[in-house]
Amino acid sequence: MSNATKINIEQSQAVRPQWTSHLGFILATLGSAVGLGNIWRFPYVMGKYGGAAFLLVYMLLMCTVCAIPLICELFIGKKFKLATVLAYQSIKNKCKYIGWMQVYTVILISGFYFVVGGWIIHYMFMYFINGIPSGTDYSLYFANFSSKTISPLFFAFLFLIASAFFPYRGVNKGIENASKVMMPLFLLMLIFLVIVAQTLPGAKAGLEFVFKPDFSKFNAEMFLVAFGQALFSLSVGIGALITYGSYLGKETNLVESSYTLIFGETLIAVSAGLMIFPAVFSYGLNPGEGPGLVFVTLPQVFEQLPAGSFFAILFFILLLFAALTSSISILEAAIASFREVYNMSRKKATIIVSVISAFLMIPCSLSFGIMKNFKIFDKTIFDLFDFATSSVLMPLSTLCLCLITGWILKPSDEIVNGNKILYFIFNILLKYVTPILLLFSLLCGLNIIKIN
Ligand code: PHE
Numbered sequence: 001m002s003n004a005t006k007i008n009i010e011q012s013q014a015v016r017p018q019w020t021s022h023l024g025f026i027l028a029t030l031g032s033a034v035g036l037g038n039i040w041r042f043p044y045v046m047g048k049y050g051g052a053a054f055l056l057v058y059m060l061l062m063c064t065v066c067a068i069p070l071i072c073e074l075f076i077g078k079k080f081k082l083a084t085v086l087a088y089q090s091i092k093n094k095c096k097y098i099g100w101m102q103v104y105t106v107i108l109i110s111g112f113y114f115v116v117g118g119w120i121i122h123y124m125f126m127y128f129i130n131g132i133p134s135g136t137d138y139s140l141y142f143a144n145f146s147s148k149t150i151s152p153l154f155f156a157f158l159f160l161i162a163s164a165f166f167p168y169r170g171v172n173k174g175i176e177n178a179s180k181v182m183m184p185l186f187l188l189m190l191i192f193l194v195i196v197a198q199t200l201p202g203a204k205a206g207l208e209f210v211f212k213p214d215f216s217k218f219n220a221e222m223f224l225v226a227f228g229q230a231l232f233s234l235s236v237g238i239g240a241l242i243t244y245g246s247y248l249g250k251e252t253n254l255v256e257s258s259y260t261l262i263f264g265e266t267l268i269a270v271s272a273g274l275m276i277f278p279a280v281f282s283y284g285l286n287p288g289e290g291p292g293l294v295f296v297t298l299p300q301v302f303e304q305l306p307a308g309s310f311f312a313i314l315f316f317i318l319l320l321f322a323a324l325t326s327s328i329s330i331l332e333a334a335i336a337s338f339r340e341v342y343n344m345s346r347k348k349a350t351i352i353v354s355v356i357s358a359f360l361m362i363p364c365s366l367s368f369g370i371m372k373n374f375k376i377f378d379k380t381i382f383d384l385f386d387f388a389t390s391s392v393l394m395p396l397s398t399l400c401l402c403l404i405t406g407w408i409l410k411p412s413d414e415i416v417n418g419n420k421i422l423y424f425i426f427n428i429l430l431k432y433v434t435p436i437l438l439l440f441s442l443l444c445g446l447n448i449i450k451i452n
Contacts, residue, residue, distance in 0.1 A: 001089065001093050005086070005089065005341075008086065008340055008341065008343050009082060009086055009089075009090065009340075011343070012081070012082055012083075012086065012339075012340040013080075013081045013082065016081045016246065016247065017170065017171035017172060017247055018171075018247050018248070018249055019171075019172075019176060019247050019248065019249070020172055020176060022252065022257075023180075024172075024176040024179065024180060025244070025247070025248060025252070025257070026257065026260060026261070026264075027176075027179040027180055027183045027184075028175055028176055028179040028244060028325070028329070029241065029244050029257075029261055029329075030179075030183060030261055030264050030265065031178075031179040031182065031183050031325025031326065031328070031329070032235045032240055032241070032244065032325060032326055032328075032329030033233060033234050033235050033261060033264075033265045033326075034183075034186070034233075034264075034265060034268050034269075034322050034325065034326070035113075035233075035235075035322050035323055035325070035326030035327075036113065036116055036117075036319075036322065036323050036326070037229065037232050037233040037269075037326075038233060038265070038268050038269040038272055038322065039272045039294070039318070039319055039322050040116070040291075040293070040294050040319070041229065041232075041233075041291075042229060042233065042269040042272060042273065043210075043269075043272050043273040043276050043277065043293065044287070044289065044290055044291070044293045045225060045229055046058075046210065046269075046273055047209055047210070047273070047277070047287050048290070049217050049221075049222040049225055049226070050213065050214035050215065050216070050217030050218065050222060051208075051209060051210055051211060051212050051213060051214055052210070052211045052212060052213035052214075053213040053214055053215050053217055053218055053222075054217070054222060054225075054226055055210075055211075055270065056213065057218075057222065057223060057226045058226045058229065058230055058266070059266060061226055061227055061230050062230050062234070062262050062265075062266055063259075063262060064429060064433075065227075065429060065433060065434045065437055066227075066230045066231060066234055066236065066262070067258055067259065067262060068402065068426070068429050068430050068434045069231075069234075069236040069237055069398050069401050069402055069434065070234055070236050070241065070258045070261065070262070071254050071255060071258045071415060072401055072402065072405040072411070072430070073236060073237075073239070073240075073241035073242045073245060073401065074241055074242075074244070074245035074248070074254050074257065074258065075245065075254055075405070075411055075414075075415060076088075076091070076242050076245065076405065076409070077241065077242040077243060077244065077245025077246035077247075077248065078245045078246065078248045078252065078254065079411070080246065081246050082246055082340060083239070083242065083243045083246055083333070083336030083337040083339070083340050084099045084102050084103055084238075084239030084242050084243060084333060084336075084337045085099035085100055085103060085337040085340070085341050086099070086337070086340050086341060087099065087239075087242050087246065088102075088404070091404060091408055091409055092404070092408055095404055095408075098397070098400045098401075098404065099239065099337065101393070101396075101397060101400075102237070102238045102239040102333075102397045103239060103333065103334050103337045103338075105238045105389055105393040105394065105397055106238045106239060106240060106330050106333045106334050107334050107353065107356055107357060107360065108360065108385055108388065108389050108393070109238070109330055109385075109389045110160075110327065110330050110331065110334075110357040110360065110361075111357065111360030111361055111363075111364045111385050112364045112382050112385045112386050112389075113323070113326070113327060113330060114156050114159050114160050114163070114327060114357060114361050115152065115156045115361055115364045115365045115382065116323070117156065117159035117160075117163070117320075117323045117324070117327060118152055118153070118154075118155035118156030118157070118158065118159045118361075118365070119145075119146065119152065119155065119295060120159070120316055120319050120320050120323055121155045121158055121159055121162075121320065122145065122151070122152070122155045123295065123299070123312075123316050124313065124316035124317060124320060125155075127302075127309050127312040127313045127316060128313060130309060132299065134303050136299075136303075138295070138296045138297075138299045138300055139292065139296050141299075142292065142295045142296050143368075146365075146368040146369070147368045147369035147372070148369060149366065149369055149370060152365045152368070152369075153361065153362065153365045153366075156361045156365055157358065157361075159323075159324075159327070160327075160354055160357055160358060160361065161354075162324060163324055163327040163328050163330075163331055164331055164350055164353075164354045166178045166328045167328060167331050167332045167335050167346070167350050168346070168347060168350040170346060171247055171332075174328075175328055175329075175332060178324070178325065178328060179325055179328075182321040182324060182325050183321075183325060185321060186318055186321040186322055186325075187268075189314055189315075189317065189318040189321075190268065190271055190272070190275065190318060191271075192314070193275045193311070193314065193315065193318070194271050194274045194275045196311070197274060197275050197276075197277075197278040197279050198274075198278060200278050200279055200282040201282050202277075202278050202279070202280070202281030202282030202283070203278040203281075203282075205277075205278070205281035206274070206276075206277035206278030206279070206280065206281045206282075207274070207277075207278070209277050209281065209287055210270070210273040210274060210277055219451075220444075220451040221451055224440075224441050224444055224451065227437065227441055228390060228391065228394075228395070228441060228445075231394060231395070231398060232390055232394065233265060233269065234261070234262070234265060235326070235329060236394075236398055236401075237394045237395070237397040237398030237401055238333065238393075238394060238397055239333045239337070239397075240329045240330065240332070240333040242333075243329075243332055243333045243336045243337075244329065244332075246336070254415060255415065255416070276293065276298065279298070279301045279305070280293075280297055280298075280301060282301070283300065283301050283304050283305075285297050285300055285301065294319065298312075298315065299312070302315075331350070331353055331354070331357070334353045334356075335349045335350050335353050336349075338352060338353060360385070363381040364381055364382045364385055365382075366381075367380035367381040367382040367383070368380075368382065387445075391442075391445030391446075392442065392445055392446060395438050395441050395442040395445060396438075396442055398438055399435055399438040399439060399442065402430055402431075402434050402435045402438065403435055405430065406427070406430040406431040406435070407431065412426050412427045412430065
């Protein structure tokens with residue numbers, strides 16, 4: 001390690017910001033976890049893969065193999081008080097390359113995540129100004145809008161600016177305060193909409209769709225989808241949680257905090273299903289619309305619902321808050337590492353990361369329009385970014401995280417506070433079970449192992 005790096009490490013540790021309270025940390029981390037993955041993706045994936053049967057597998061994975069990388073990331077951040085790259089470098093000099101891989105993965109995620117964020121702002125504005133006329137073919141509307149060149153990009157830039165504003169202001173004034181305002185509001189809106197949904201005529205069918213276990217869907221594919229969904233939804237494996245963990249004080253109990261996060265995150269994902277499906281069934285729409293559920297199916301619900309525009313605005317604000325608190329953590333994970341490695345100011349790092357994200361957003365957004373036919377490995381740029389990050393880079397990074405923590409850092413004893421049984425379980429999960437599952441899911445993602 002060079003002298004300059006050592007100085008950067010010392011400086012970064014010496015002037016480390018800290019969450020002002022445990023609640024601030026929980027809300028910010030929950031904000032990172034709860035995002036489009038929960039509200040947009042989880043409900044339709046759960047519906048597709050057998051409702052409660054999927055939920056069961058999902059919860060089992062969350063509490064066991066997914067909790068491991070979550071605890072490890074927070075542990076690394078808390079121990080070294082450094083963001084991703086320097087934290088890995090402090091474990092072993094060469095591990096810095098893994099750190100960089102995670103930083104680039106998180107920046108790649110921003111490319112497509114922010115495009116969807118832009119769509120949310122667009123829909124919110126349209127409902128605000130009452131601009132989607134009734135009788136619209138929403139499928140066509142969505143296709144028309146997303147395939148334009150300028151306007152989706154304009155909204156994606158707005159979303160980027162809104163996200164970058166908070167890390168630009170700093171950890172406490174920006175990120176923590178944003179989470180303390182947005183997350184409680186998000187939860188209130190969610191509770192309200194879940195209750196309203198239960199008063200609709202399709203509530204029973206919706207509940208059945210979400211909760212009735214269909215064990216015939218129980219197979220390797222469902223298992224892998226649940227695993228991938230759980231990892232993405234927890235924001236693990238790409239250093240966002242190392243970064244948030246690095247702002248922790250000494251007293252935090254990591255195992256307890258991690259399970260609080262898992263519980264909150266799962267409850268919110270299930271609630272999203274309870275909000276969406278009763279409404280979808282009430283109006284005889286197709287719950288299996290897939291990714292179009294939020295942008296095509298739900299607008300049809302809002303059109304028929306009494307005071308539909310009001311509920312639409314509420315729903316898209318809720319979705320915006322969920323997406324924003326996640327995108328803040330996506331940016332912060334990269335910003336904090338740039339800052340520390342290149343010893344630059346937070347403001348400069350925010351601008352650099354935002355400019356890189358902006359450039360990545362352009363091909364992602366255009367891949368719905370003028371670049372629709374530009375394909376690499378038979379995928380549009382948007383799909384390629386999604387695939388490369390969710391199916392390849394995230395499992396790969398999480399695998400590296402587990403191997404480095406389990407075999408080099410060996411923190412099990414510190415994490416379980418000397419409890420022998422827990423030590424045994426944690427060690428087995430960390431060193432063998434989780435890495436093997438991750439490797440399997442990576443090989444399946446790359447189509448090297450075929451499960452169907
Ligand atoms: N967990 C977020 C979601 O569910 C996405 C995310 C992934 C955020 C990785 C940060 C890092 O939408």
